[in-house]
Amino acid sequence: MRRILGLLLAVLIVSSLGGFAGYAQAEELPRNETLYVGGGLWSPPTNFNPLNPSPVTGTVGLLYETLFTYDPLKDQLKPWLAEEGKWINDNTYEVKLREDLKWQDGKPLTAEDVKFTFEIARKHKGVFFSNIWSWLKEVKVVDDRTVDFVFSDPHYTEWNYWLYMIPIIPKHIWEKIDNPVDYANNENPVGSGMYKLYKTDQMRCIWVRNDNWWGIKYFGKPAPKYIVYVIVYSNNVALTMLVKGDLDWSNFFIPGVPDVKSKYKIVTWYDKPPYHLSANLALLFLNDNKTPFNNPDFRRAIAYAINPKEIAQRASQNQVLPADPSGLLPLPSHQKIKAEDLIKKYGWSYDPEKANEILDKLGYKDVNGDGFREYPDGKPMRFTIIVPYGWTDWMEMARIISDQLAAVGIRVDPKFPDFGKYWDDITKGTFDMAINNFGSFISITPWTFYNWILDPNVAPTGEPTYGGNWGRYKNPEVAELLTEIARTKTLEEAKPLYRKLQEIWLKEVPYIPLIYNGAWYEASPAHWTNWPSEKNPYAYPITWHNYWQLGGALVLLKIKPVTAGGGATTPAKTTESAKGSTTPSPTSKDKGLCGPAALVALSLVPIVLYRRRR
Amino acid sequence: MLSGIRRYLIRKTFVYVLTFFSAVTIDWLIPRLMPGNPISIMMSRFASLPEASKYMYSYFMESFGLDKPLWVQYINFWKAVLHGDLGISTYMYPKPVADIIKDALPYDIAILLPAITLSWIVGNWLGAIAGKNKKLDSFLMPVFYFLTASPYFWFAIVLAYILGAKLDLLPISGAYSYGIMPSLSLEFIVDFLKHWILPFLSLFLVMLGGWAIGMRNMIIYEVEADYVRYLEALGASEKTLMKHAFRNAILPQVTGLALQLGTMVAGALTTEIVFSYPGIGYILMQGILNQDYFLIQGCFLVIVISVLVANFIIDLLYAVIDPRVRFSFTEGE
Numbered sequence: 001m002r003r004i005l006g007l008l009l010a011v012l013i014v015s016s017l018g019g020f021a022g023y024a025q026a027e028e029l030p031r032n033e034t035l036y037v038g039g040g041l042w043s044p045p046t047n048f049n050p051l052n053p054s055p056v057t058g059t060v061g062l063l064y065e066t067l068f069t070y071d072p073l074k075d076q077l078k079p080w081l082a083e084e085g086k087w088i089n090d091n092t093y094e095v096k097l098r099e100d101l102k103w104q105d106g107k108p109l110t111a112e113d114v115k116f117t118f119e120i121a122r123k124h125k126g127v128f129f130s131n132i133w134s135w136l137k138e139v140k141v142v143d144d145r146t147v148d149f150v151f152s153d154p155h156y157t158e159w160n161y162w163l164y165m166i167p168i169i170p171k172h173i174w175e176k177i178d179n180p181v182d183y184a185n186n187e188n189p190v191g192s193g194m195y196k197l198y199k200t201d202q203m204r205c206i207w208v209r210n211d212n213w214w215g216i217k218y219f220g221k222p223a224p225k226y227i228v229y230v231i232v233y234s235n236n237v238a239l240t241m242l243v244k245g246d247l248d249w250s251n252f253f254i255p256g257v258p259d260v261k262s263k264y265k266i267v268t269w270y271d272k273p274p275y276h277l278s279a280n281l282a283l284l285f286l287n288d289n290k291t292p293f294n295n296p297d298f299r300r301a302i303a304y305a306i307n308p309k310e311i312a313q314r315a316s317q318n319q320v321l322p323a324d325p326s327g328l329l330p331l332p333s334h335q336k337i338k339a340e341d342l343i344k345k346y347g348w349s350y351d352p353e354k355a356n357e358i359l360d361k362l363g364y365k366d367v368n369g370d371g372f373r374e375y376p377d378g379k380p381m382r383f384t385i386i387v388p389y390g391w392t393d394w395m396e397m398a399r400i401i402s403d404q405l406a407a408v409g410i411r412v413d414p415k416f417p418d419f420g421k422y423w424d425d426i427t428k429g430t431f432d433m434a435i436n437n438f439g440s441f442i443s444i445t446p447w448t449f450y451n452w453i454l455d456p457n458v459a460p461t462g463e464p465t466y467g468g469n470w471g472r473y474k475n476p477e478v479a480e481l482l483t484e485i486a487r488t489k490t491l492e493e494a495k496p497l498y499r500k501l502q503e504i505w506l507k508e509v510p511y512i513p514l515i516y517n518g519a520w521y522e523a524s525p526a527h528w529t530n531w532p533s534e535k536n537p538y539a540y541p542i543t544w545h546n547y548w549q550l551g552g553a554l555v556l557l558k559i560k561p562v563t564a565g566g567g568a569t570t571p572a573k574t575t576e577s578a579k580g581s582t583t584p585s586p587t588s589k590d591k592g593l594c595g596p597a598a599l600v601a602l603s604l605v606p607i608v609l610y611r612r613r614r
Numbered sequence: 615m616l617s618g619i620r621r622y623l624i625r626k627t628f629v630y631v632l633t634f635f636s637a638v639t640i641d642w643l644i645p646r647l648m649p650g651n652p653i654s655i656m657m658s659r660f661a662s663l664p665e666a667s668k669y670m671y672s673y674f675m676e677s678f679g680l681d682k683p684l685w686v687q688y689i690n691f692w693k694a695v696l697h698g699d700l701g702i703s704t705y706m707y708p709k710p711v712a713d714i715i716k717d718a719l720p721y722d723i724a725i726l727l728p729a730i731t732l733s734w735i736v737g738n739w740l741g742a743i744a745g746k747n748k749k750l751d752s753f754l755m756p757v758f759y760f761l762t763a764s765p766y767f768w769f770a771i772v773l774a775y776i777l778g779a780k781l782d783l784l785p786i787s788g789a790y791s792y793g794i795m796p797s798l799s800l801e802f803i804v805d806f807l808k809h810w811i812l813p814f815l816s817l818f819l820v821m822l823g824g825w826a827i828g829m830r831n832m833i834i835y836e837v838e839a840d841y842v843r844y845l846e847a848l849g850a851s852e853k854t855l856m857k858h859a860f861r862n863a864i865l866p867q868v869t870g871l872a873l874q875l876g877t878m879v880a881g882a883l884t885t886e887i888v889f890s891y892p893g894i895g896y897i898l899m900q901g902i903l904n905q906d907y908f909l910i911q912g913c914f915l916v917i918v919i920s921v922l923v924a925n926f927i928i929d930l931l932y933a934v935i936d937p938r939v940r941f942s943f944t945e946g947e
Contacts, residue, residue: 026797026799026805027797125669158663234887451664465664
């Protein structure tokens with residue numbers, strides 16, 4: 001019986017090997033035309049619907065395109081699908097599209113498509129920009145290349161943000177789809193962008209260059225024929241792949257980078273700390289509704305007790321910058337409105353003495369001598385600071401803050417609930433202290449930041465709120481300023497309002513800025529060169545969702561392969577050897593087969609021998 | 615005898631249906647008792663303006679039916695399940711849960727099925743040898759204990775570090791190279807196998823230790839049993855002795871194997887994370903962290919079913935491999 005089984009197995013293996021050998025060679029993407037990217041994909045790619053909150057990264061930017069793009073380095077709104085856009089009167093914005101725009105299926109992209117994109121959001125509330133219709137009145141097609149947006153209540157400042165966030169979709173395809181919100185759009189999606197969706201599987205998403213892209217005559221051709229966007233769950237693996245040259249462009253936060261950077265010639269934006277550009281601001285949120293955090297002086301005391309420099313160094317290996325009291329990002333769009341004089345006058349800096357002084361004055365004293373202060377009425381005072389479990393750099397930040405506050409006699413226990421619980425606590429306003437950064441991303445206007453963090457339409461405690469005003473800070477003046485700023489036409493008009501906002505922020509200390517989270521960027525020079533950096537600052541090098549149109553796409557247009565051209569004999573040889581162990585090249589095929597086979601055979605020997613003896 | 619088995623089967627089936635119903639109900643209820651809600655978390659992954667999030671929140675609450683009272687949701691859930699519809703995931707929106715499981719599960723089976731069965735076979739074999747040979751035992755036991763006590767992720771990292779990073783023998787991430795297209799070519803299969811070895815080995819070796827220890831202890835116990843002594847006194851050969859001891863010792867191991875195979879569909883979380891290997895484990899964990907009710911329900915439904923099926927098969931198998939069970943049915947007649 002056993003012998004027959006063994007024989008059958010052998011026959012099966014031999015015949016199947018023979019069968020496979022008859023098949024064509026596996027398709028392998030040519031290394032010198034393929035760009036490997038990671039850091040913005042955390043689950044198997046399924047959703048390529050640009051109307052959704054979080055499609056696969058690249059859906060907007062590579063596949064679908066926006067009317068404008070935004071360059072955070074120069075703080076410029078740049079025409080992309082649009083040739084130009086301007087206000088033709090107080091409530092009409094006119095967009096002129098470029099000539100010869102076309103979809104990937106060859107059909108022309110016209111003003112009708114733009115109108116359709118906005119109309120779909122009017123009909124379907126699940127589209128991520130449908131709230132625009134509370135101040136947009138209608139979209140008019142003037143001619144094939146001209147669209148007029150007529151507003152009932154023009155939010156001039158906010159509109160600039162949406163101009164580079166809303167992807168234009170093809171009418172001739174989407175008008176046939178019943179429910180455009182839960183449409184996964186993962187089968188041959190048709191966009192207008194420089195890349196088409198090639199293939200997806202459980203570990204990656206592969207894009208292929210659109211050689212008929214309308215933009216070639218305006219922007220040139222992107223260099224990589226293929227983009228393989230990989231899923232990597234651990235930083236260690238990402239680092240290993242990066243130093244081996246298997247990952248070309250990483251947007252992971254990788255703790256070891258400063259140590260190995262020079263050895264492997266890894267490109268980062270700056271060669272010295274903080275290595276990365278800033279992307280957003282992490283803040284310490286205080287529950288401004290609870291005693292004693294409802295007292296601005298108490299909040300100020302905490303601000304004095306916290307040392308952002310130590311946090312940046314210990315929690316993030318100096319890969320981030322410590323934040324200043326204004327919390328405004330070190331990028332031009334925020335720096336333009338920053339009022340240094342106000343920071344000097346009303347701001348704070350690390351000074352535990354000062355914190356002690358304020359707390360003593362407020363009557364929070366250590367009565368029972370346990371090293372921690374009590375409430376003025378003698379009750380013990382104890383808080384928690386929450387950070388989602390597993391977010392290791394933030395967990396370390398929470399511990400450091402706990403230590404720093406203990407030094408001035410405030411007892412704070414770091415707690416690490418699961419993300420769901422953390423999110424529930426902060427959205428419902430039931431926490432004491434928390435760290436968060438979700439809506440503080442860089443954008444064309446600091447208004448998005450203030451509107452998020454000081455969101456006046458905050459829900460009462462116990463009900464979920466959607467802005468970033470987790471501590472429910474309330475101030476009618478702020479609400480007014482925010483509505484006004486959204487409606488300002490120029491920066492000059494907005495500046496005095498921003499000044500007022502900053503003055504309130506610095507005087508009232510609603511929340512405490514900690515660090516500027518980095519735009520994590522590490523690139524390998526093994527296969528691609530001309531990466532952007534401080535010395536060659538041509539683009540903001542991030543590939544996360546909604547960042548392609550901030551610079552990621554420009555990088556694709558500028559990088560160059562190390563070995564030029566396919567086909568040529570000498571460069572092909574170098575790529576072959578540079579491939580390393582992950583991709584079996586034809587020459588190593590036999591060896592590759594024999595290794596594992598021999599292992600398996602060897603491990604079988606004792607079993608076979610034992611059976612015989614019995 | 616037949617009527618005995620039939621009675622047994624009817625009773626078992628009833629118990630299984632009841633277990634299924636209550637297990638699935640609990641799996642439905644537990645995620646809903648956690649603080650927070652999936653739509654709110656879905657919004658957290660989308661950095662936008664507060665106003666926009668507010669619009670979408672109410673839209674998605676309604677479209678997922680989460681604005682309805684709990685009992686209505688419960689009835690709708692069973693209605694859908696009976697129609698074979700596991701719903702749509704919020705974490706991997708808008709992918710249907712059934713498709714998520716279908717796409718991810720083969721990778722787990724490719725790793726876990728060989729790891730479990732081979733480790734079971736080799737483990738039992740080594741354990742049996744160790745159980746009867748004192749000298750070998752003192753050498754093998756520490757190895758078994760070392761293996762079984764190693765956490766999966768630790769062992770995986772050690773393997774990845776030594777074989778992958780230091781010696782550079784095998785790739786350490788993914789199920790195949792990121793630059794190769796799946797096909798039925800020799801090249802691809804070799805590539806797949808290369809990526810398969812390390813995750814397989816990390817599970818195989820750790821599991822091996824547990825099986826071997828279990829078998830070794832059982833053998834020592836059985837060898838001391840009266841029936842073996844009796845056989846020995848009769849002058850039976852060692853081969854006969856071991857045959858009978860082994861047959862008795864293997865019974866609990868069979869149960870263990872079936873249960874392991876049943877929970878296989880939960881994936882191998884730590885291995886998946888260390889090797890960035892695709893599979894359901896990581897997705898299920900993210901589903902739980904994201905409170906994706908539908909994904910959690912769907913995955914646990916599949917787990918419950920497969921554990922029950924595995925149990926049912928053992929029940930039947932026991933009647934075959936253990937004469938005592940078979941005998942108990944005929945006893946009364």
